[in-house]
Amino acid sequence: MHELAICESVLRQALEVAASHGSSHVSRITLCIGPLAGVEPHLLLQAFPLAAAGTVCAGAAIEIKSAAVRVECAVCGAASAALANRLLCAACGNWRVALISGDEMRLDSIELRCSTCTRKGDHACVMFAAVRT
Amino acid sequence: MCNVCGCADLNGHVHVAGAILHADSGKQVEVMQAMLHDNDQQAAHNRAHFEAAGVLVVNMMSSPGAGKTSLLEETIRALKGQLAMAVIEGDLETENDARRIRAAGAQAVQITTGSACHLDASMVHAALHTLDIRKLDVLFIENVGNLVCPASFDLGQHKNVVLLSVTEGDDKPEKYPVMFRAADVLAITKTDLTQAVGDFQILRALRHFRQLANAAPMIELSARHGDGMADWTSWLLAARQACRPALTLRAHE
Numbered sequence: 324m325h326e327l328a329i330c331e332s333v334l335r336q337a338l339e340v341a342a343s344h345g346s347s348h349v350s351r352i353t354l355c356i357g358p359l360a361g362v363e364p365h366l367l368l369q370a371f372p373l374a375a376a377g378t379v380c381a382g383a384a385i386e387i388k389s390a391a392v393r394v395e396c397a398v399c400g401a402a403s404a405a406l407a408n409r410l411l412c413a414a415c416g417n418w419r420v421a422l423i424s425g426d427e428m429r430l431d432s433i434e435l436r437c438s439t440c441t442r443k444g445d446h447a448c449v450m451f452a453a454v455r456t
Numbered sequence: 457m458c459n460v461c462g463c464a465d466l467n468g469h470v471h472v473a474g475a476i477l478h479a480d481s482g483k484q485v486e487v488m489q490a491m492l493h494d495n496d497q498q499a500a501h502n503r504a505h506f507e508a509a510g511v512l513v514v515n516m517m518s519s520p521g522a523g524k525t526s527l528l529e530e531t532i533r534a535l536k537g538q539l540a541m542a543v544i545e546g547d548l549e550t551e552n553d554a555r556r557i558r559a560a561g562a563q564a565v566q567i568t569t570g571s572a573c574h575l576d577a578s579m580v581h582a583a584l585h586t587l588d589i590r591k592l593d594v595l596f597i598e599n600v601g602n603l604v605c606p607a608s609f610d611l612g613q614h615k616n617v618v619l620l621s622v623t624e625g626d627d628k629p630e631k632y633p634v635m636f637r638a639a640d641v642l643a644i645t646k647t648d649l650t651q652a653v654g655d656f657q658i659l660r661a662l663r664h665f666r667q668l669a670n671a672a673p674m675i676e677l678s679a680r681h682g683d684g685m686a687d688w689t690s691w692l693l694a695a696r697q698a699c700r701p702a703l704t705l706r707a708h709e
Contacts, residue, residue, distance in 0.1 A: 325573055325574055325604070325605035325608060325609070328572070328574075328576070329491055329492060329608070332491060332492050332493065332494050332495060333491050335494060336487060336489060336493055336494075340485050340487060344483060344485065346483075354491060356491075359633065359634055359637065360608070360634070361604065361605075361607050361608045361634035361635075362491075362608065394669065407633050408629075408630045408631075408633040408664075408667065408668065409667050410633075410637075410667060410668055410669035411667060411669075418666045418667055418668075418669050419669070419671065420669045421669070422669065426634075428490060428491045428492065428608070429488065429489065429490060429491060430487045430488070430489050430490070430491050430493070431486070431487060431488060432484055432485060432486050432487055432488075433484075433485045433487055434483070434484050434485075435483045435484075435485065
């Protein structure tokens with residue numbers, strides 16, 4: 324169960340991005356995880372709220388994009404889909420292939436929101452304007 | 457909290473004509489970084505230490521009980537006088553393995569991880585402070601016995617050795633593709649027990665391993681009986697030579 328350690332690493336990066344943009348609300352974190360990353364997306368989803376509790380990332384939606392396992396054959400040159408534990412060329416059956424996708428474990432993007440009204444985009448926060456007048 | 461408007465957002469807004477402009481909100485920020493970015497950076501830092509010291513670092517991974525410590529004990533005995541070696545031991549609890557390594561004649565640092573299922577680059581870095589790696593030819597890192605988690609964490613090592621004992625079954629590479637894909641050498645251990653186990657087929661294990669598109673060599677050995685140890689030690693000596701061909705071995709200094 325190394326997913327918590329991975330969540331803590333993602334959290335550190337998200338907090339850094341939020342701080343550098345002066346934002347106090349992270350609304351969405353988008354990850355890309357391939358089947359050969361060795362990370363279980365559903366365990367990651369369970370672990371993230373524990374890691375993020377009490378931070379500006381608490382409540383952030385975690386979006387996990389998958390990536391297809393694909394190989395390129397060193398013998399016949401074909402590119403094809405493969406299974407995580409059978410990395411064989413679909414065209415000629417050879418195992419001398421290079422993985423071209425499927426082991427991604429990447430933090431793609433972070434969405435920041437207004438901390439007071441949760442609206443997206445640059446805007447004037449009228450709620451506080453009313454308070455000030 | 458902002459002193460002017462009471463907003464929680466300290467830096468992301470300016471006050472304009474009675475309204476607050478949240479300039480940085482609702483932004484999608486592209487990151488495109490490894491999820492284990494911090495660990496990768498620490499691992500790169502470790503690797504730079506290892507390169508500067510001219511030491512070959514070998515990460516030993518397997519399920520618990522596959523024979524990592526036994527292989528290291530016999531390696532230390534076999535290569536004493538040829539290679540200066542030390543071991544970083546990772547376990548959830550106890551100093552047992554470190555004691556075995558010291559009894560075999562090499563320096564050992566024990567990392568007890570508590571409940572953590574793997575070593576990470578910062579734990580290895582902390583352990584480095586108790587070792588003079590400039591006096592070593594080879595530093596082994598015996599990872600926590602586990603075929604899942606250790607595969608995801610770069611420690612800064614040069615080579616991964618993955619052990620598969622014949623008592624575990626020949627389909628392990630098919631069941632744990634991430635770990636076996638990472639192997640630079642597949643060591644089939646406890647081969648003296650092959651007959652007693654009965655259904656472990658070495659060619660089937662090799663086929664499952666090759667189906668992960670891994671061309672790494674497979675070495676069959678029994679640390680207890682000595683079969684195959686010469687293959688293993690020559691691989692290790694060659695890896696050490698390839699890592700630092702210009703330097704003489706420190707065991708000779």
